[in-house]
Amino acid sequence: MTEPVTLDQVARAAGVSRSTASRVINGGVASAQSIESVNQAVADLGFVPNRAAQTLARQRTDQVAIVTPESPAAMFVDPFIAIAIDAISHRLWRAGLQPQLALTDPADPIATTRRFLHHSNVDGIIVVHFIRDPQLEELLTELELPLVFVGRPPDSTRDFPYVDADNVHGGYIATKHLLDQGRRRVACMGGALVRIAAVDRRAGWLRAHREAGLEPGPYVELDFQAAGATAAAAELLRADPAVDAVFAQSDTLAVATLHAAAAQGRRVPEDLAVVGFDDSAAATRVSPRLTTVAQPIALLSSAGADLMVERLRTGRWGSWPRVFPTELVVRDSA
Amino acid sequence: MTEPVTLDQVARAAGVSRSTASRVINGGVASAQSIESVNQAVADLGFVPNRAAQTLARQRTDQVAIVTPESPAAMFVDPFIAIAIDAISHRLWRAGLQPQLALTDPADPIATTRRFLHHSNVDGIIVVHFIRDPQLEELLTELELPLVFVGRPPDSTRDFPYVDADNVHGGYIATKHLLDQGRRRVACMGGALVRIAAVDRRAGWLRAHREAGLEPGPYVELDFQAAGATAAAAELLRADPAVDAVFAQSDTLAVATLHAAAAQGRRVPEDLAVVGFDDSAAATRVSPRLTTVAQPIALLSSAGADLMVERLRTGRWGSWPRVFPTELVVRDSA
DNA sequence: CTGTTAGCGCATTCAC
DNA sequence: GTGAATGCGCTAACAG
Numbered sequence: 001m002t003e004p005v006t007l008d009q010v011a012r013a014a015g016v017s018r019s020t021a022s023r024v025i026n027g028g029v030a031s032a033q034s035i036e037s038v039n040q041a042v043a044d045l046g047f048v049p050n051r052a053a054q055t056l057a058r059q060r061t062d063q064v065a066i067v068t069p070e071s072p073a074a075m076f077v078d079p080f081i082a083i084a085i086d087a088i089s090h091r092l093w094r095a096g097l098q099p100q101l102a103l104t105d106p107a108d109p110i111a112t113t114r115r116f117l118h119h120s121n122v123d124g125i126i127v128v129h130f131i132r133d134p135q136l137e138e139l140l141t142e143l144e145l146p147l148v149f150v151g152r153p154p155d156s157t158r159d160f161p162y163v164d165a166d167n168v169h170g171g172y173i174a175t176k177h178l179l180d181q182g183r184r185r186v187a188c189m190g191g192a193l194v195r196i197a198a199v200d201r202r203a204g205w206l207r208a209h210r211e212a213g214l215e216p217g218p219y220v221e222l223d224f225q226a227a228g229a230t231a232a233a234a235e236l237l238r239a240d241p242a243v244d245a246v247f248a249q250s251d252t253l254a255v256a257t258l259h260a261a262a263a264q265g266r267r268v269p270e271d272l273a274v275v276g277f278d279d280s281a282a283a284t285r286v287s288p289r290l291t292t293v294a295q296p297i298a299l300l301s302s303a304g305a306d307l308m309v310e311r312l313r314t315g316r317w318g319s320w321p322r323v324f325p326t327e328l329v330v331r332d333s334a
Numbered sequence: 335m336t337e338p339v340t341l342d343q344v345a346r347a348a349g350v351s352r353s354t355a356s357r358v359i360n361g362g363v364a365s366a367q368s369i370e371s372v373n374q375a376v377a378d379l380g381f382v383p384n385r386a387a388q389t390l391a392r393q394r395t396d397q398v399a400i401v402t403p404e405s406p407a408a409m410f411v412d413p414f415i416a417i418a419i420d421a422i423s424h425r426l427w428r429a430g431l432q433p434q435l436a437l438t439d440p441a442d443p444i445a446t447t448r449r450f451l452h453h454s455n456v457d458g459i460i461v462v463h464f465i466r467d468p469q470l471e472e473l474l475t476e477l478e479l480p481l482v483f484v485g486r487p488p489d490s491t492r493d494f495p496y497v498d499a500d501n502v503h504g505g506y507i508a509t510k511h512l513l514d515q516g517r518r519r520v521a522c523m524g525g526a527l528v529r530i531a532a533v534d535r536r537a538g539w540l541r542a543h544r545e546a547g548l549e550p551g552p553y554v555e556l557d558f559q560a561a562g563a564t565a566a567a568a569e570l571l572r573a574d575p576a577v578d579a580v581f582a583q584s585d586t587l588a589v590a591t592l593h594a595a596a597a598q599g600r601r602v603p604e605d606l607a608v609v610g611f612d613d614s615a616a617a618t619r620v621s622p623r624l625t626t627v628a629q630p631i632a633l634l635s636s637a638g639a640d641l642m643v644e645r646l647r648t649g650r651w652g653s654w655p656r657v658f659p660t661e662l663v664v665r666d667s668a
Numbered sequence: 669c670t671g672t673t674a675g676c677g678c679a680t681t682c683a684c
Numbered sequence: 685g686t687g688a689a690t691g692c693g694c695t696a697a698c699a700g
Contacts, residue, residue, distance in 0.1 A: 004478065006677060007677065007678060008678095016686080017686065017688075018678080019680075019681095019687060019688080020686060022678065026679080031686085048452060048453065049453075050677050050678070051386075051453060052386045052389035052390040052395070052455055052676080052677080053390055053676070053679090053692090054677080054678060054679080055386035055455075055678095056387055056390055056676090056678075056679095056691095056694090057677080057678045057679040057691080057692055058678085058680095058692090059692070066437070072423050073416060075410075076409075076410050076415075076416035076419070081410075082406070082407060082410035085437065086406040086407040086440055089406050089440065090439055090441060093438075093439035093446060094439070098450075101434070101435040101437050102435075103434070103435050105423060105424055105427035105428070106420055106423065107424060107427070118382060119382065119385060120385070121384075121386055121389075142380065340693060341693065341694060341695095342694095350670080350671085351670065352695090353695080353696080354669085354671075356694070357669095360695085363670095365669060365670085368669080368670085383693085383694075384692085384693050384694070386692085386693080386694090387676090387695090388693080388694060389676090389694095390675095390692090390693080390695090391675085391676055391693080391694045391695040392676085392695065392696090
């Protein structure tokens with residue numbers, strides 16, 4: 001807990017002016033002589049520049065926030081978010097930017113997210129897995145910071161740069177795969193409809209039915225990573241025995257469906273076909289192995305980070321949106 | 335992207351001085367008249383105080399960093415870390431402090447952690463799941479920021495406030511439980527020994543053997559959340575068939591052991607007894623349900639956060655260390 | 669209750 | 685190549 005050392009002290013110790021010391025430290029031009037003595041002084045005194053002062057003077061922080069309107073616990077459970085954050089961090093570090101993950105108060109994620117968006121001292125914000133929320137959306141429009149969405153934002157805020165996976169197509173191919181093999185009543189277990197991804201996947205599910213001239217089965221709305229998913233799936237199968245296939249919007253939900261089916265003595269895929277989403281690690285750990293829709297999470301997240309990096313470097317946006325393809329991985333469950 | 339509004343502009347618009355405007359905004363004394371007009375101006379102009387300037391002037395940030403020397407992906411996979419972060423966030427928010435999770439570069443978590451410890455602009459740092467690393471440890475001793483460890487730091491840095499679970503006792507009761515029921519060769523699958531928790535749990539395992547006058551079985555060292563755990567467990571069982579019990583230092587490892595045993599046709603607990611650690615959600619989802627050591631992660635993490643909050647508020651440390659009890663939860667696997 | 673005055677620690681323009 | 689001067693936006697004594 002020593003008293004923090006200032007640039008002034010370094011300059012004095014090195015026998016030069018503050019500006020020269022500053023130049024040396026930031027790699028500007030200076031005589032070999034100055035460079036030598038300043039570096040010496042920095043080492044001797046253990047000088048570490050004060051971030052706040054630098055920020056104030058430079059008018060930039062070299063920090064980028066990653067925010068996702070979820071409680072920390074929820075963030076950690078969702079494989080999409082985990083992979084996205086990992087990829088984004090890597091990209092930002094490589095570009096010389098420090099990522100900062102905004103942690104919300106589990107007691108009120110939305111409110112604290114709002115607070116973060118407003119008062120953060122960062123150069124830009126990358127929003128992962130945004131949700132529909134009138135207050136948040138309004139906030140965005142008046143925000144004065146570069147913003148990138150990983151996972152497209154709601155229509156009302158369409159003018160923000162984003163990257164995404166082609167969720168509509170993902171829902172479509174999953175459902176089509178089921179219908180093509182003769183399934184006639186395809187239920188969908190989806191994310192809450194405040195999630196854009198859930199809306200899109202649902203749209204794909206509907207479209208496949210429309211094209212086939214069939215009525216869609218029931219839509220069960222619950223969280224992608226819902227703890228009560230097994231119970232919900234069991235209820236679905238019980239309430240509507242005609243359901244012969246389920247399109248689950250996440251592998252977590254698909255696995256839960258598998259459990260529920262097993263408990264009711266229904267064989268997969270014979271009696272019930274199941275398609276998941278994400279192609280997560282869980283997909284190959286269950287039996288039968290999951291047929292699921294793969295999305296390139298790391299890739300699209302990196303693209304999102306790149307968008308931010310370019311904006312911060314050049315002052316202008318690269319091309320967007322960038323929408324990455326989803327594809328069906330056929331295994332044993334459908 | 336409008337030009338940021340400054341306090342000056344607010345003051346001018348309100349027809350008062352900067353200091354009065356500042357007072358009103360920060361809840362100081364002022365006439366109803368001033369309060370009225372300043373608030374009006376703030377609203378009209380959409381004033382948001384500049385964090386860097388505030389920090390510089392106040393000499394504090396009201397932000398606390400949470401750092402853990404892991405890649406983001408690893409952080410997200412470890413249930414201890416997830417729960418700890420959730421609990422810490424909540425406590426900090428409640429105290430009016432903003433938590434900031436330091437995200438490391440997956441390509442080099444240690445280096446970026448080091449960087450963070452050094453250059454962060456926060457009032458204090460909470461370190462979760464520290465590991466033994468000479469460079470990091472040295473850094474700590476010269477750090478000039480309040481520091482709290484969730485999970486005790488290495489002996490070399492013993493003088494830092496910390497909270498922890500009683501891991502030695504946890505390892506002891508797990509092993510004793512196995513020995514008491516007549517198991518004679520108890521292997522241990524543990525975390526890498528750079529983890530303090532792994533060292534401590536191993537110590538408990540050894541102590542139980544010493545007390546019983548028995549030779550400990552083999553110690554298998556690998557990550558708590560290792561992907562290859564099932565293979566490692568299989569190898570262990572094959573290489574040393576006399577092993578009739580396994581103390582796994584995490585539920586993830588215990589579940590892997592279950593899988594390996596099943597694959598080799600060994601019944602649990604008849605042929606092989608297994609005890610896990612964490613009492614995580616996974617413990618009751620497997621069959622047989624896991625006997626495991628519970629540790630109050632949220633509780634101890636909150637205590638860690640409280641330590642920091644008190645230090646920041648009062649300038650002095652509360653009493654530490656605070657070591658929370660671990661206890662055995664007996665289910666079906668041992 | 670209010671305005672004036674000084675910084676907080678650093679970057680940077682401008683003459684020298 | 686270098687130093688003096690100025691400002692980033694805000695807070696906090698200090699008089700009044």
